[in-house]
Amino acid sequence: MARIRVGLLPSAVCMAGTEATLKIKDPQTGEVATDRETGEHLYTVTVMLMEDGRADVLKITVAQSGIPAGLKPGVMVRPVDLFATPWARIFNGQLSDGIAYRAAKLELVK
Template identity: 75%
Template structure:
């Protein structure tokens, strides 16, 4: 899904270095018997060919950036995730 920079104009967010369109991908992190859904931003040019829903991927150079803002007197906070690229993982490589 394309990442929108400005909701009012529909402007698409782009990578500052390459100008590539950014996509927000929903990725499920499985660890120690728990699952967590992360929204990871990835440049369009770095998405694996053949990527489809449910595919196993490996996030390369994954960075987590904490953020906080006050809007209408309410504090919102979270973590933004960004990966340099997503690679498809084969079943054999996952074992």
């Protein structure tokens, strides 16, 4: 699957919209998603990206060690090593598609 590095403009502003939420791999069993390389638990954070007069909402996956202390809604953040992975699947006979975002860490912006 293609991983695409996301380059943000210097003028880009990112604001956390949610606290970090544990990512569940299988809702039926409650199995927690983990990083394939480190085994760390994965979390998702909804981030509002404002750039060039427009805004987008990104749901970014980050390993537990990449979640800074003090992360809460409304705090300015900077995603580090942000990648986008397009995906598609057929579920119940219907095509679903989207983009999954993954960052090495989120940094609080002072």
